Amino acid sequence: MSILLYCVTEKSELPRLGKGVAGLPVLSVEHGEIAGLFSPGTCAEDWKGSPLKESARQFHQVLHRIFESRAIIPFCFPTLMHETPELARHLETNLLEYVAQLEKFRTSVQMDITITQADSARATRQASGAEYLRERQKQSEELDRVASQLCTHADSPTRDWRTRPAQHGLKVFALLDRDSVEVFNSSLQQFRVPPGLGIRITGPWPVTAFLELRQVG
Amino acid sequence: MSAPGTMVFADTNEGDQLALLDILDHVLNQGVILRGNLVISLAGVDLVYVGLDVILTSIETAMRHINATSRVTEKTS
Numbered sequence: 001m002s003i004l005l006y007c008v009t010e011k012s013e014l015p016r017l018g019k020g021v022a023g024l025p026v027l028s029v030e031h032g033e034i035a036g037l038f039s040p041g042t043c044a045e046d047w048k049g050s051p052l053k054e055s056a057r058q059f060h061q062v063l064h065r066i067f068e069s070r071a072i073i074p075f076c077f078p079t080l081m082h083e084t085p086e087l088a089r090h091l092e093t094n095l096l097e098y099v100a101q102l103e104k105f106r107t108s109v110q111m112d113i114t115i116t117q118a119d120s121a122r123a124t125r126q127a128s129g130a131e132y133l134r135e136r137q138k139q140s141e142e143l144d145r146v147a148s149q150l151c152t153h154a155d156s157p158t159r160d161w162r163t164r165p166a167q168h169g170l171k172v173f174a175l176l177d178r179d180s181v182e183v184f185n186s187s188l189q190q191f192r193v194p195p196g197l198g199i200r201i202t203g204p205w206p207v208t209a210f211l212e213l214r215q216v217g
Numbered sequence: 218m219s220a221p222g223t224m225v226f227a228d229t230n231e232g233d234q235l236a237l238l239d240i241l242d243h244v245l246n247q248g249v250i251l252r253g254n255l256v257i258s259l260a261g262v263d264l265v266y267v268g269l270d271v272i273l274t275s276i277e278t279a280m281r282h283i284n285a286t287s288r289v290t291e292k293t294s
Contacts, residue, residue, distance in 0.1 A: 008249070053237055060240045064229060074248035081251075090251075112239070185226060193222025202227045202239045208247035 002080040003038040003087060006062050007072040007206075008098050010106075011035035015069055021058045029084050031091035034098050037066065038087060063206065071106050072206050073098060101211055108159070109178050109204035113150060113188075115143055116169035116198045143170040146194060153191045157183040162209045173209035 004021060011034055017026035024039035059077045066072055081087050091098070117139055147170055151161050157180035162173040176184055181204050193199050227239065 005251070053241065056241055056244045057237070059244050063244070074244070076246070076248045076250050077244040079249070079251050188224070189226075191224065193224050195222050197222045199222070199224045200227065201225070203229055205229060205243060206248075208243070211249075 002082055003040050003084060005075040005079040005081060005087065006037040006039070006059065007066065007074040008034055008036050008091070008102070009066060009070055009072045010102055015066060018062075018065065020062045021055050026062055029087050029091065031088055032095050032099070034091055034095065034102065036087045036091050037062070038081075038084070040084065067204075067206050071102050071108065073101055073211065074206050074208065105207045105210065107177050107179075108175055108207050108210075109181065110207045110209055111174040111176065111181070111184055111201060111203035112205060113147075113172040113174065114166060114169060114200045114202075115146055115150075115172065116166075116200070117143070118196050118198060142194075142197075146197060146199075147172050150188065150191060150199075154184050154187045157187065160210060164209075175207060175210050178204065 004024070006020065006026065011028070011030045014028060014035060017028065017037065020026040020039040022039075024041070026037055026039055028035040028037050030036075056077055063072060063074050081090070147163055150172060151158070151174075154174065158174045158176050160175040162175075164171050164173075174184065185201065188199075188201060191199075227236065
């Protein structure tokens with residue numbers, strides 16, 4: 001038996017936690033100013049029983065319920081621990097790191113922008129290796145240029161940006177205040193998408209792309 | 218001729234609009250990664266042992282960390 005971890009958040013005025021993955025209750029362990037949320041008595045079979053995608057969706061719903069009203073630091077799904085004292089020790093050991101991150105991003109959310117090329121296979125149709133590389137470089141430069149234009153377009157409500165390569169394109173993450181989401185979306189709606197490109201904007205999400213690397217014990 | 222560009226918005230507050238791919242990308246790839254003394258066992262045979270500390274990181278910083286660790290490992294081996 002083990003416990004399934006959802007996230008760490010500030011412990012004050014926790015919303016109703018409800019049901020979690022596989023209908024299991026969502027409970028909390030508190031230490032200092034923070035709380036770790038988990039479902040008890042889980043074993044791998046609990047979430048392997050239903051399709052993984054359904055478990056992932058239920059996991060997301062728990063995070064989303066809590067994230068609606070407060071900052072959270074989610075765990076990757078599935079993160080399991082043996083028992084609640086182990087989670088309590090983890091919170092105690094990493095208390096300062098969690099408090100600092102929750103404080104830093106208390107009013108922040110993340111918007112994800114995925115830029116894809118409709119014809120991403122164009123490069124693979126080139127006759128030679130050199131042509132293939134040239135085409136890939138051209139596609140990459142085009143994505144970078146559009147990402148840069150997007151950032152300029154929505155610069156006003158955005159506090160920070162991150163980018164990383166994605167399958168068939170590029171992902172751009174925007175950090176903004178929770179109450180700036182509408183302004184952000186409105187500013188991007190005015191953006192003229194270049195032919196052959198698709199842009200998908202999702203959010204608001206927890207600020208996972210902006211958490212800072214910490215090596216903690 | 219290239220297809221016209223498209224832009225789609227999906228609000229996480231309206232679950233139906235959110236693609237499963239978006240959810241999976243977040244719940245599986247983003248967030249705190251905890252690892253420690255993990256033994257993956259298949260038919261009674263232990264296959265993998267992972268003994269690492271806890272990292273609190275974004276996916277790209279995790280990748281940088283992994284790449285840096287790999288380079289150090291290559292140099293020392």
